[in-house]
Amino acid sequence: MMISLTFLVFIFGTIIGSFLNVVIDRADMKESPVKGHSFCIYCHKILTWWELIPVFSFFALKGKCSSCKHKLSWQYPLVEIGTGLSFVFLFWRFFRFPFINFALLQNITFESLFIFLTFCIWLYWVAVLIIVSVYDFKKYLILNEVLVPAIIFSFFWKIVLGFLVQKEFFHFIPYLIRFLGEKGFIFGYYSYFICMFSGIIFACGIISFLVWITKEKAMGWGDAILALFLGIILGWPEVLVAFIIAFLSGGVVALTLLFLRRKTMKSYLPFAPFLSFGALTVMFFGDIIVEKYLLLLF
Numbered sequence: 001m002m003i004s005l006t007f008l009v010f011i012f013g014t015i016i017g018s019f020l021n022v023v024i025d026r027a028d029m030k031e032s033p034v035k036g037h038s039f040c041i042y043c044h045k046i047l048t049w050w051e052l053i054p055v056f057s058f059f060a061l062k063g064k065c066s067s068c069k070h071k072l073s074w075q076y077p078l079v080e081i082g083t084g085l086s087f088v089f090l091f092w093r094f095f096r097f098p099f100i101n102f103a104l105l106q107n108i109t110f111e112s113l114f115i116f117l118t119f120c121i122w123l124y125w126v127a128v129l130i131i132v133s134v135y136d137f138k139k140y141l142i143l144n145e146v147l148v149p150a151i152i153f154s155f156f157w158k159i160v161l162g163f164l165v166q167k168e169f170f171h172f173i174p175y176l177i178r179f180l181g182e183k184g185f186i187f188g189y190y191s192y193f194i195c196m197f198s199g200i201i202f203a204c205g206i207i208s209f210l211v212w213i214t215k216e217k218a219m220g221w222g223d224a225i226l227a228l229f230l231g232i233i234l235g236w237p238e239v240l241v242a243f244i245i246a247f248l249s250g251g252v253v254a255l256t257l258l259f260l261r262r263k264t265m266k267s268y269l270p271f272a273p274f275l276s277f278g279a280l281t282v283m284f285f286g287d288i289i290v291e292k293y294l295l296l297l298f
């Protein structure tokens with residue numbers, strides 16, 4: 001059951017990933033990602049159905065457009081596989097919550113619909129992080145057209161969740177929204193809204209300060225907007241763990257590139273992929289990180 005569902009979630013993820021590629025490509029052309037047929041961005045040939053199969057088509061076409069033979073970017077299969085894997089990791093995290101099981105989800109109740117809705121919103125957050133990261137990696141720009149609506153929607157969703165928590169509407173909500181899991185207590189107990197707003201202030205504050213002090217040389221204001229998004233979706237202390245992972249991985253990659261002389265001290269390294277990497281790691285494995293690593297420190 002779990003294996004076949006995991007496979008289905010992966011396939012679904014690659015299909016969404018292929019849509020994310022369209023969003024990333026068409027963001028430049030100022031075209032709607034949902035209107036019209038998919039086409040080759042080089043020769044504008046309309047793609048046939050077998051050229052639209054995620055991952056498979058890229059390898060079947062040997063990475064070239066069937067009409068103009070232009071080399072296709074590795075972005076396509078990588079985003080598709082990455083989205084598929086991300087959906088699978090999130091699915092597994094979801095089933096590590098002790099109160100979630102197949103029996104609960106097989107009966108359509110208000111409870112199970114709410115849990116399903118929460119899961120869909122997580123998938124949406126993953127999609128936003130992937131789009132923003134890939135776009136920043138390619139263009140050194142934060143795609144506000146995607147990020148700003150996500151910030152507004154997520155902020156209201158988290159406020160609604162907060163009221164549901166306070167009204168003790170569903171007993172499981174306080175656990176469902178904690179990616180660090182049961183053992184997250186090592187960071188102390190705080191009420192929902194304190195966690196939410198201190199997460200936002202911490203995340204946005206620290207990146208804004210870095211942008212201001214370095215005069216936009218290391219990071220841009222776009223990164224501060226992304227930090228605001230992370231503060232909203234993760235809250236305190238999740239966002240702290242995400243930032244630690246982001247700065248550590250960013251530092252390792254920057255030093256490696258300097259060492260290999262691929263970059264100089266003056267070159268710019270897009271930071272959104274690292275912030276997203278930190279956030280995704282917390283969302284997928286936060287509970288395991290706390291249990292296996294952080295608890296050892298305390």
Ligand SMILES: [Zn+2]
Pocket residue numbers: 040041042043044045065066067068069070
């Ligand atoms: Zn073409």
